[in-house]
Amino acid sequence: MSALALQENAARALAWRQVTARVARHQDYGAGHRWLDLVLPAVAPRPLAGQFVQLLLEAPSPVLLPRPMSVAAAATRGDRLVLGFLYAPVGSGTRTLAALEPGDHVEVLSPLGRGYPLEIKGTPVLVAGGRGVAPLLFAADALARSGRRCEFFFGARDRGRLVGLEEARRRLDRMGSRLHLATDDGSRGFHGTVMDLLDRVALRLPQPLVIHACGPHSMLKAVARWGTGHGVPAYVAMESIMACGTGVCRGCPLPRSSQARAAYGRSGDGVPPSLLGNRDYAMCCTEGPVFAAEDLDWERVE
Amino acid sequence: MSALALQENAARALAWRQVTARVARHQDYGAGHRWLDLVLPAVAPRPLAGQFVQLLLEAPSPVLLPRPMSVAAAATRGDRLVLGFLYAPVGSGTRTLAALEPGDHVEVLSPLGRGYPLEIKGTPVLVAGGRGVAPLLFAADALARSGRRCEFFFGARDRGRLVGLEEARRRLDRMGSRLHLATDDGSRGFHGTVMDLLDRVALRLPQPLVIHACGPHSMLKAVARWGTGHGVPAYVAMESIMACGTGVCRGCPLPRSSQARAAYGRSGDGVPPSLLGNRDYAMCCTEGPVFAAEDLDWERVE
Amino acid sequence: MTKRPGLAERSDPTGPRIGSVDLMVRIGPLTLLNPVLTASGTFGYGDEYAHVVDLGTLGGVITKTVTVKPRPGNPPTRIAETPAGMLNSIGLENVGLERFRREKLPKLRELGAAVVASLGGETPRELARLMEALGDEPGIGGFEINFSCPNVSKGGARYWAVPRRLERTLLMLRPLTRRALIAKLSPDVTSVADLAKACEQGGADAVTAVNTFVGMSVDLDHVRNRLNRSTGGLSGPAIKPLALARCWEAAAAVAIPVIGSGGIMSGRDALEFIGVGAAAVQVGTLSFVRPRGAGEVLDEMVAWLVERGVRRLDDWRGSLAPRPDEACAPRPSRGTLAERLRPRRR
Amino acid sequence: MTKRPGLAERSDPTGPRIGSVDLMVRIGPLTLLNPVLTASGTFGYGDEYAHVVDLGTLGGVITKTVTVKPRPGNPPTRIAETPAGMLNSIGLENVGLERFRREKLPKLRELGAAVVASLGGETPRELARLMEALGDEPGIGGFEINFSCPNVSKGGARYWAVPRRLERTLLMLRPLTRRALIAKLSPDVTSVADLAKACEQGGADAVTAVNTFVGMSVDLDHVRNRLNRSTGGLSGPAIKPLALARCWEAAAAVAIPVIGSGGIMSGRDALEFIGVGAAAVQVGTLSFVRPRGAGEVLDEMVAWLVERGVRRLDDWRGSLAPRPDEACAPRPSRGTLAERLRPRRR
Numbered sequence A, B: 001m002s003a004l005a006l007q008e009n010a011a012r013a014l015a016w017r018q019v020t021a022r023v024a025r026h027q028d029y030g031a032g033h034r035w036l037d038l039v040l041p042a043v044a045p046r047p048l049a050g051q052f053v054q055l056l057l058e059a060p061s062p063v064l065l066p067r068p069m070s071v072a073a074a075a076t077r078g079d080r081l082v083l084g085f086l087y088a089p090v091g092s093g094t095r096t097l098a099a100l101e102p103g104d105h106v107e108v109l110s111p112l113g114r115g116y117p118l119e120i121k122g123t124p125v126l127v128a129g130g131r132g133v134a135p136l137l138f139a140a141d142a143l144a145r146s147g148r149r150c151e152f153f154f155g156a157r158d159r160g161r162l163v164g165l166e167e168a169r170r171r172l173d174r175m176g177s178r179l180h181l182a183t184d185d186g187s188r189g190f191h192g193t194v195m196d197l198l199d200r201v202a203l204r205l206p207q208p209l210v211i212h213a214c215g216p217h218s219m220l221k222a223v224a225r226w227g228t229g230h231g232v233p234a235y236v237a238m239e240s241i242m243a244c245g246t247g248v249c250r251g252c253p254l255p256r257s258s259q260a261r262a263a264y265g266r267s268g269d270g271v272p273p274s275l276l277g278n279r280d281y282a283m284c285c286t287e288g289p290v291f292a293a294e295d296l297d298w299e300r301v302e
Numbered sequence C, D: 001m002t003k004r005p006g007l008a009e010r011s012d013p014t015g016p017r018i019g020s021v022d023l024m025v026r027i028g029p030l031t032l033l034n035p036v037l038t039a040s041g042t043f044g045y046g047d048e049y050a051h052v053v054d055l056g057t058l059g060g061v062i063t064k065t066v067t068v069k070p071r072p073g074n075p076p077t078r079i080a081e082t083p084a085g086m087l088n089s090i091g092l093e094n095v096g097l098e099r100f101r102r103e104k105l106p107k108l109r110e111l112g113a114a115v116v117a118s119l120g121g122e123t124p125r126e127l128a129r130l131m132e133a134l135g136d137e138p139g140i141g142g143f144e145i146n147f148s149c150p151n152v153s154k155g156g157a158r159y160w161a162v163p164r165r166l167e168r169t170l171l172m173l174r175p176l177t178r179r180a181l182i183a184k185l186s187p188d189v190t191s192v193a194d195l196a197k198a199c200e201q202g203g204a205d206a207v208t209a210v211n212t213f214v215g216m217s218v219d220l221d222h223v224r225n226r227l228n229r230s231t232g233g234l235s236g237p238a239i240k241p242l243a244l245a246r247c248w249e250a251a252a253a254v255a256i257p258v259i260g261s262g263g264i265m266s267g268r269d270a271l272e273f274i275g276v277g278a279a280a281v282q283v284g285t286l287s288f289v290r291p292r293g294a295g296e297v298l299d300e301m302v303a304w305l306v307e308r309g310v311r312r313l314d315d316w317r318g319s320l321a322p323r324p325d326e327a328c329a330p331r332p333s334r335g336t337l338a339e340r341l342r343p344r345r346r
Ligand SMILES: Cc1cc2nc3c(=O)[nH]c(=O)nc-3n(C[C@H](O)[C@H](O)[C@H](O)COP(=O)(O)OP(=O)(O)OC[C@H]3O[C@@H](n4cnc5c(N)ncnc54)[C@H](O)[C@@H]3O)c2cc1C
Pocket: A052, A067, A068, A069, A070, A071, A085, A086, A087, A088, A089, A090, A091, A092, A093, A094, A095, A131, A238, A239, A240, A241, A242, A289, D081, D221
């Protein structure tokens, strides 16, 4: 990791704030998903792709703990920040969220955790599964702003689950980035997993490659395996049940790989020691949610 | 109590049903109150004035227990019942209720408890405090249908708390019943409590009198005292924190007067024995909420 | 004693298709149609709900606790709502042995459901007196001894939280009835396992885990305690995780059946209790929220089992509970039904 | 040792006007600015929140429990949400004594808040070792001994639920420090009063009542336990009525201060604990929900007292708790502040 990145990580780790956000837009996004735009006072830094916020869904809500949510878009508007989120109302938290209407207020902690190290050199290969598409489109935007195109791989079980496909296509087209589609059942794009597809086309892409991925852990596991097998660095956005989201509860451990255990305490990685996990476990909320795939023990990741 | 009333009570006590109701109307009623109209399938009997329902405000609601609510109006529409309710959104239950919109559904147990014994002879003197006005207007309607007028006493702390005053005036006018107003601060009508006012005018009313009252317990206590002092029977609608509302939990006791303790087990009162309280305590939900004032120990009523 | 066919045939044609899930539960000499009972003190004596609930479809009805003398119960206020729960301080209001036998028992016999009579006493002697009077009465399928009422000043949960006292009392009661003898335990103890073992030693056919938890509620607006006594018993969803842990602990400690109770509000909740080792469950507070709740719990439970092709509830029972030698494993034990039902990848 | 003026002067001009409510709390030799502390394990080592919370306004910060050796904690999953509560099975993850002293202590000294170090051990010996190492360290105002962790296989809540063991251990620790010595108790015992008395006998300056309750959660969709171990500890609003009862019981049993903990989410909740006898309170789960929660609790508490013209928090303390001779009374005791504050008619 570059010295700059180290410093930035250190500064960012304790730069989050608790602010009151206003719902600006809340609408269907297709495939059972919803899109939420929140307007925040810009007292906290603008999030990087891969970072997340904690949504404090307060009483009288049936939900006690905040819900972590990846930032799917970020724009500055005057002294305000507009953050976008993509989610599916599947449980009590997201259903409570779905009831928010434009004009309603919600408290958020933002921005939390660490984003994708997009500064790393190489052809950015973005690998998205399902709703993982959103933070990666955000990453693609950031890359485009620094003049870099990406190879965008997007997969799902079937075409009905390619969340926001048209939006993705439009935006990637505009950036001059390429969209590679895969569905497990072949109903759209390549017939197979998104990793099967990457496997096919990887050699034709400008080398070296660097992977940034977001999706279900099972997919991220395949990404990690592929990266190791091909010597391609891979950065993956993990999830974990969280309580605090800020490093104090120690509730969100992910098992470190033996390599990361050996390196523990040496690299520092820019994260203030008190936010670091321990030799055995990294904390998803402060050291992640984006991890170098090689730093996790994928045998023990759920 | 008449033989007919006894039989009716017995039959009614176990005639309640659990039904799904639809919100037909839900609007402000002034003085911080809201009016709710629910449409029920008429598999359960039409409630009498003084009876109540249990509103099952279900998950995901922050409220566990059902909320008892007096029926403030009842009309038959084909094979449906339309029940009206008047309430103030003051706590978690009523605020959850306030969020219901026309078309929403809510489960109710209806009708519960025992209503006012309007069949009792004498000039009906209805004494209402605050939101107690609603069930008593419902009682006035019932009396009007059997060709009887009433003397309607309506009191509150100040004129801002005379909930739905104009509505009350209009309806009582139409029935040819008289409205007597009192406010503690004299901002409307008689300057004093509603019982002070009754005390003033009682002798001028056609004797004998029979009182039906609904309001805060402190007012009902004054009603009871006045009734005893003047030999006027008084029926009062009590409240109690409730769990079941149906007699099974034994959670809603009211202390019996020594007279009622002595009579316990003799009168029967038409309520099936399993729904009766015991010698010391009556159950508000099944023996009440309407009680003969002389049957309660007002020293121990909260 | 109630004997019923083991294969549930539900009369309600709109319910889930129960098909042929074997739901039968044996509690000593008592055979229950299915594992869903209504908890003591939350369903009256059964007849209060007979016009809205098809009692014949329930596994059984447990009566309000009966004591030798009638009890008026505690003064108001007896109920307080809390986050996801409720406190009660009823104080064992009941009609007493004589009226129970004279007025309630005849009606209980007509319910068409297995009936378990709940008995409470301030001393072992009082319980023995109740059992002498009722132990052979027809129409009672079993007795649940309430060793765990938090709301009485004598003979409450604390008095009975002594393993030896439980064992001796049960040894005294055992010869007085051939019906099922169930001991209902308090959760407010250092080791519910020790209490359960004592009950097993004393000859109980089952233990119920658990009664309500001692709690307190303050009304700050009126600057006073909410309940008539300092404390009450907490029930409802708030206690489910706690009750589940105690049920698992009890089930791991004894060979006799454990009946789970505490915060069961759905068929899924019931399946959780049975998954960690309960043989049957009780539905309490839910009946206040939905009088037909117990039946809905059963229907939802059966639908879940049918969907997964489970033909005997017994196969599911305990299959989620870690074995003692793997008490640290979140996974279902090897070879259990739960292991087979577990989705391959998350 | 932290000494502060007893009259709170809040820097935040938008908060309620604290005016001159005397909020000072004495825990043995330790004087707290006000009664609101952050609970162990829910506020890290203080510095994680220093950029969002004005730590100097808090009564104190209790660190994550420290053990002699570093502990990696339990494997995932460590957290499960439940109705109005959460289960945790962290397993005392901490950096261990050496790194605590080297890395954390210097930072703790800079927090500008009273610091209480939480210590955990599998044996009395281990606790003594910790106390020998830290007992005189400057910057630590007191020690809270975690006798109540539900999530470790050795030296957890169950091991310590023995009054004599507590007493002996505290007698051993007492000479090793002149700072405040606080014993944190488990609620999962038959009598928290007995444990509290043993702590008092052992020389503790205060007891904390209570830690989390043992609970369990099943993920039926994935057919497994949710947590890594069979059980975890339940915290949050769900346990408030239970914790309140135990806090009251402990406060009635001992003369030393009791620190209330369990489900405190607002100033009103804190006032309830103090009203039934707590000298101070801890805010745990709330910090996850609102990092500034502890400060908000304080502000709301003070606003309530100011509104009612209460000038000393001590007058409110215990004034809602029934005296032992009137344990059945829901009314505040005669002559207490609560009696005076009670609205005349309902
Ligand atoms: C860093 C991070 C970023 C996330 N970004 C998004 C996002 O962009 N969009 C989105 O829809 N969701 C996201 N999630 C997941 C989100 O926090 C919610 O958990 C999820 O949406 C379900 O919440 P719920 O309350 O509706 O469901 P619940 O009723 O709480 O649970 C439904 C199911 O989700 C599981 N679950 C609960 N919490 C989590 C969690 N934190 N992680 C994984 N599984 C969980 C439960 O075990 C259960 O099986 C993210 C989680 C993390 C940790």
